[in-house]
Amino acid sequence: MSSVQLENVVKYYDSALLPGAAPALDHITLEIRDGETVSVVGPSGCGKSTLLKTIAGLERPDAGRIFYNQTEVTQIPTQERGIGMIFQDYALYPNREGQGNLSYYFEVRKKTEEEKQQRLKETAEMMGIGFDLLLSRQVDTLSGGERQRVGIARCIVRDPNVFLMDEPISNLDAKLRERTRVEMRRLLSKFGITTLYVTHDQQEAIFMGDRIIVMRAGRVEQFDSFDALYYTPANLFVASLIGTPPISVLPAERDGLTLRLHSGDSWTLPEALAHTLPPGRLRLAVRPEGWLVALQPGDGLALNVTHIERLYTERAAFAHGQLGGAAINALVPLDFPDTRQVFLQPDWERSYVFHADNESALHVPGVPDLF
Numbered sequence: 001m002s003s004v005q006l007e008n009v010v011k012y013y014d015s016a017l018l019p020g021a022a023p024a025l026d027h028i029t030l031e032i033r034d035g036e037t038v039s040v041v042g043p044s045g046c047g048k049s050t051l052l053k054t055i056a057g058l059e060r061p062d063a064g065r066i067f068y069n070q071t072e073v074t075q076i077p078t079q080e081r082g083i084g085m086i087f088q089d090y091a092l093y094p095n096r097e098g099q100g101n102l103s104y105y106f107e108v109r110k111k112t113e114e115e116k117q118q119r120l121k122e123t124a125e126m127m128g129i130g131f132d133l134l135l136s137r138q139v140d141t142l143s144g145g146e147r148q149r150v151g152i153a154r155c156i157v158r159d160p161n162v163f164l165m166d167e168p169i170s171n172l173d174a175k176l177r178e179r180t181r182v183e184m185r186r187l188l189s190k191f192g193i194t195t196l197y198v199t200h201d202q203q204e205a206i207f208m209g210d211r212i213i214v215m216r217a218g219r220v221e222q223f224d225s226f227d228a229l230y231y232t233p234a235n236l237f238v239a240s241l242i243g244t245p246p247i248s249v250l251p252a253e254r255d256g257l258t259l260r261l262h263s264g265d266s267w268t269l270p271e272a273l274a275h276t277l278p279p280g281r282l283r284l285a286v287r288p289e290g291w292l293v294a295l296q297p298g299d300g301l302a303l304n305v306t307h308i309e310r311l312y313t314e315r316a317a318f319a320h321g322q323l324g325g326a327a328i329n330a331l332v333p334l335d336f337p338d339t340r341q342v343f344l345q346p347d348w349e350r351s352y353v354f355h356a357d358n359e360s361a362l363h364v365p366g367v368p369d370l371f
């Protein structure tokens with residue numbers, strides 16, 4: 001297996017070679033540890049797939065260097081890097097059955113029949129119960145999940161140094177996607193293959209990745225564990241991207257111990273927190289579980305509730321509404337009564353504060369010590 005390092009990698013596309021044009025990858029520096037699975041998330045067009053293709057060698061960087069296990073591979077062709085790629089559309093050979101897809105690698109490299117059969121047998125055993133039944137079937141008779149299992153096995157049979165996965169299960173229906181990602185996670189943990197996993201789905205990214213890369217406009221905004229991204233985001237973009245329902249963001253202004261919203265409503269800040277914040281404009285952000293919710297007026301501000309969403313499978317409910325001109329999502333008990341108004345105050349120990357202009361973090365709660 002291999003670790004993967006990128007040093008100041010920059011990538012432009014021909015259409016972007018204009019004065020002042022932003023690069024598709026903007027000075028990316030990171031390290032993926034040997035045997036680690038890293039998820040990559042971010043909005044469409046942020047550079048996720050370009051990062052994957054550049055590591056694979058399908059795109060050449062305009063600047064910077066790429067290393068596998070401290071060996072530079074920047075100019076080495078894709079076919080010589082020892083990678084396994086899994087795509088959204090499976091990319092199987094339609095005129096071959098499952099076994100034919102796996103054995104093609106050995107045929108083009110003129111390996112012996114004994115080597116091929118031995119490796120096919122080992123791979124089938126690794127893939128688990130029922131996989132051997134797929135080997136004799138034509139690709140067009142396989143379901144989406146079965147095709148993806150064959151696609152994964154086709155990579156494994158090559159004994160790759162690095163796995164590169166570009167939204168591999170996004171074409172599957174929700175139930176099959178959940179089952180397939182559990183199987184993929186089990187296999188990746190078992191093999192210990194260094195993996196980069198690109199996805200739009202943050203829940204999938206959290207489940208699959210040991211660590212997560214958050215990208216925006218060709219840059220890495222933060223690269224860390226889910227807990228660190230959730231509780232200690234580097235900026236408001238990361239805080240807003242990670243978490244479901246999303247974090248509530250209220251533009252505000254600090255004046256002494258008073259935090260005043262644009263609506264004119266205000267809360268009193270704890271003295272210890274107030275002294276860590278600069279005066280003037282800032283952004284208060286509160287996750288759904290970070291609100292203190294009451295049915296009667298007190299220190300809280302009135303939230304006009306639009307609806308209450310009850311998620312019985314999650315044993316949770318959320319009150320949604322407007323406060324201070326911002327959309328608010330607040331966690332409430334599952335048996336919370338239907339009401340048109342509740343009163344909210346931030347739990348200041350679990351609140352986030354960001355700079356009003358550059359969105360950098362001014363105060364975050366930190367990862368809780370759960371054990």
